[in-house]
Amino acid sequence: MIDLYYAPTPNGHKITLFLEETGLPYRLHRIDFSVGDQFKPAFLAISPNNKIPAIVDSQPVDGGAPLSVFESGAILQYLAEKSGKLLSKELRERTNTLQWLFWQMAGFGPMLGQNHHFTHYAPQPVPYAIERYQQETKRLYDVLNTQLAQHAYIAGEHYSIADIATYPWVVAHERQRIDLADYPSVRNWFERIKNRPATQKAYALAESK
Numbered sequence: 001m002i003d004l005y006y007a008p009t010p011n012g013h014k015i016t017l018f019l020e021e022t023g024l025p026y027r028l029h030r031i032d033f034s035v036g037d038q039f040k041p042a043f044l045a046i047s048p049n050n051k052i053p054a055i056v057d058s059q060p061v062d063g064g065a066p067l068s069v070f071e072s073g074a075i076l077q078y079l080a081e082k083s084g085k086l087l088s089k090e091l092r093e094r095t096n097t098l099q100w101l102f103w104q105m106a107g108f109g110p111m112l113g114q115n116h117h118f119t120h121y122a123p124q125p126v127p128y129a130i131e132r133y134q135q136e137t138k139r140l141y142d143v144l145n146t147q148l149a150q151h152a153y154i155a156g157e158h159y160s161i162a163d164i165a166t167y168p169w170v171v172a173h174e175r176q177r178i179d180l181a182d183y184p185s186v187r188n189w190f191e192r193i194k195n196r197p198a199t200q201k202a203y204a205l206a207e208s209k
Helices: 010-022 072-083 091-121 127-150 161-171 184-194 197-208
Strands: 002-006 026-030 054-057 067-070
Touching: 002 010, 010 072, 010 161, 010 197, 054 072, 067 072, 072 091, 072 161, 091 127, 091 161, 127 184, 161 184, 184 197
Parallel strands: 002 026
Antiparallel strands: 002 054, 054 067
16 A cells, blocks of 8 residues: 655646556555644655655565655656556666656756746746746756657657646646747647546546645
């Protein structure tokens, strides 16, 4: 059983998408930022960076004590290796999947997050920051569109944790002032993932919890 500590953010959605896609049993624990759940000692013992998501696996494959993992990319890799799903064991495909996972973790997520912050949440407008992160968002969508023009999925011809990591950030494209009509390969990929049964279940769960 996987205990998932979660909020309905892009990084939180990554893990429910994976779990619904693979059918691994899990329990959901909602972390309420408004009351400071992320700073409570019990949560910090699992996620010392006081961020969601985090998991505790009560049945790790080594048969040892429960194992906690924080950071969404690390969780996706861990769960993929545990389940044997959505991460190829073949060297080249695995390496390609992981490099695109790290691309999302190091660039696509953080830059789009800064776009969200300066466009919607900064206490006063900072025109330079708004323009800087908008242009970087467009550049990253161009990178993604070029990759998807050549392949069915981000890391090749198979759905993988690279797609799961990236999709929740594209869900928020309108808040990023991105028109997917300008990125037709991204739009095609986005619609296909949106219509997957596991995706629909994961997002319905977010609305019900």
